[in-house]
Amino acid sequence: MKEQSKHEELLHGYIGILSKIQHYREMAGLAHWDMATYAPKEGKGIRSEAIGTLSTEAFKMSVSKEIERLLTELSKEEHFNILPEKYQKSIEKDIKHLEKFQKIPEDQYRDYVILTSKAQNVWEKAKADNDFNTFEPYLEKIVDFNQRMAELLGYEGHPYNALIDRFEEGMTVKKLDTTFSELKEGIQTILRKIQKSSKTPNKRLESVNLPVEKQKILSELVLTKIGYDFDAGRLDESVHPFTIGLNPKDVRVTTRYQENFFKTALFGTIHEGGHGMYEQNIPMELFNTSVGSAASTGMHESQSRFWENVVGRSEAFWKGLLPEFQALFQEEVQDITLEEMVEYINLVEPSTIRVEADELTYSLHIILRYELEKDLIEGKISVKDLPKLWNEKMKEIIGIEPKDNREGVLQDIHWAGGMIGYFPTYALGNLYSVQLTEALKKDIGDFSSHIENQNFALIKEWMVKKVHHRGNLRTAEELIEEITGERLSVKPYLSYLDDKYKKVYQY
Numbered sequence: 044m045k046e047q048s049k050h051e052e053l054l055h056g057y058i059g060i061l062s063k064i065q066h067y068r069e070m071a072g073l074a075h076w077d078m079a080t081y082a083p084k085e086g087k088g089i090r091s092e093a094i095g096t097l098s099t100e101a102f103k104m105s106v107s108k109e110i111e112r113l114l115t116e117l118s119k120e121e122h123f124n125i126l127p128e129k130y131q132k133s134i135e136k137d138i139k140h141l142e143k144f145q146k147i148p149e150d151q152y153r154d155y156v157i158l159t160s161k162a163q164n165v166w167e168k169a170k171a172d173n174d175f176n177t178f179e180p181y182l183e184k185i186v187d188f189n190q191r192m193a194e195l196l197g198y199e200g201h202p203y204n205a206l207i208d209r210f211e212e213g214m215t216v217k218k219l220d221t222t223f224s225e226l227k228e229g230i231q232t233i234l235r236k237i238q239k240s241s242k243t244p245n246k247r248l249e250s251v252n253l254p255v256e257k258q259k260i261l262s263e264l265v266l267t268k269i270g271y272d273f274d275a276g277r278l279d280e281s282v283h284p285f286t287i288g289l290n291p292k293d294v295r296v297t298t299r300y301q302e303n304f305f306k307t308a309l310f311g312t313i314h315e316g317g318h319g320m321y322e323q324n325i326p327m328e329l330f331n332t333s334v335g336s337a338a339s340t341g342m343h344e345s346q347s348r349f350w351e352n353v354v355g356r357s358e359a360f361w362k363g364l365l366p367e368f369q370a371l372f373q374e375e376v377q378d379i380t381l382e383e384m385v386e387y388i389n390l391v392e393p394s395t396i397r398v399e400a401d402e403l404t405y406s407l408h409i410i411l412r413y414e415l416e417k418d419l420i421e422g423k424i425s426v427k428d429l430p431k432l433w434n435e436k437m438k439e440i441i442g443i444e445p446k447d448n449r450e451g452v453l454q455d456i457h458w459a460g461g462m463i464g465y466f467p468t469y470a471l472g473n474l475y476s477v478q479l480t481e482a483l484k485k486d487i488g489d490f491s492s493h494i495e496n497q498n499f500a501l502i503k504e505w506m507v508k509k510v511h512h513r514g515n516l517r518t519a520e521e522l523i524e525e526i527t528g529e530r531l532s533v534k535p536y537l538s539y540l541d542d543k544y545k546k547v548y549q550y
């Protein structure tokens with residue numbers, strides 16, 4: 044009886060701390076969402092500090108003496124062995140986190156959160172002014188902190204391994220080098236075939252303006268169709284679209300409307316919707332444990348890429364949606380044909396801007412950033428040389444050169460936010476998305492006709508069951524193998540791309 048009540052007390056204490064951490068993170072997340080959507084411009088500096096305080100408190104709790112005591116007790120055989128799997132896995136994850144992050148001094152952590160929050164505002168202005176120099180000292184501090192953090196966290200092999208592990212557990216430079224070189228070569232081969240092709244896709248839609256109000260209707264319509272739950276979610280606008288899962292019952296996505304370029308909002312919305320559905324379908328029974336989140340950032344990205352590209356840019360999807368699109372925009376583009384639409388949304392035109400990149404060259408943008416980040420962390424290159432190196436690499440990998448830093452090194456917010464080691468997950472998401480599609484096709488039969496008939500519930504349910512419901516009980520590497528029987532692989536993605544562009548560009 045006594046032992047039983049001690050066990051209960053420990054577990055109760057542990058869950059209590061986890062929910063307190065969740066509450067702080069939820070409020071920091073809400074403050075961040077507000078800052079990115081509706082908060083007045085001048086309030087952002089002070090807000091950054093509030094977010095810094097809330098995040099630091101959550102961090103302190105996650106490495107506190109109290110949680111250490113509870114984890115030590117709960118990991119003793121007599122307690123651990125009688126716990127359900129979700130608590131066992133949660134405890135293992137928290138011990139790993141504790142051992143690593145206890146080494147990071149609290150004041151440094153807080154300084155860093157504030158630094159990155161401010162750096163994002165500095166970056167925003169620097170980008171608008173095309174002025175790398177004002178951003179440079181901030182980025183230097185951020186790189187410096189990340190280098191020190193890699194040493195504190197510890198790693199085998201390359202220091203960058205310590206950083207990517209935060210987003211993609213178990214991923215390493217060694218694996219990425221192999222994967223990305225195969226991916227780069229494969230994409231460049233397809234790109235050359237396209238550039239040699241004599242087919243000129245129809246670009247009439249490029250010069251069409253679609254009113255924002257109608258685009259909003261389209262965004263909401265498509266989100267609802269694919270299964271995004273508006274009773275547990277919202278859709279708002281922000282300069283940089285994002286998804287934030289405050290908890291599974293309050294998930295918020297944002298998008299950005301451009302009257303003369305409807306692809307931004309539509310595909311951005313579907314993309315974030317994919318992220319949003321992952322967050323909405325993390326099972327409540329895993330909530331408030333450390334396995335109640337996505338398997339990895341790359342797996343998260345697989346969900347957004349799946350809906351955006353595999354589904355949203357497919358011919359089958361537009362066979363189903365086109366009549367509704369025509370009805371909505373009958374004054375603007377009523378006579379648009381299926382062929383025109385499919386060609387337009389699958390145009391391949393190397394661009395200097397990652398977020399405007401076509402599906403084919405997108406991963407090349409990621410590989411460029413990966414190569415630079417890796418060298419920065421290793422100390423092989425320095426921040427001040429970045430603008431030049433960026434432009435050279437872009438020429439080498441994608442074949443074009445940015446006209447200024449605004450469309451070069453200053454284009455992304457990630458480094459300002461301290462997210463070094465994050466970019467590779469975008470390309471991994473592409474690879475996972477197609478591996479998952481292959482497995483899905485085996486289970487549900489005629490994939491294309493389900494999409495054409497807008498039978499999205501069936502597809503979503505498969506993703507929920509196979510991916511979302513697993514939370515973080517498996518790493519992405521384990522999960523992809525569990526679902527598909529294969530490890531991370533470039534081949535399915537490359538043949539998916541080749542099949543698609545062969546049709547569009549008739550090579």
Ligand code: ZN
Pocket residue numbers: 314318344347
């Ligand atoms: Zn994404």
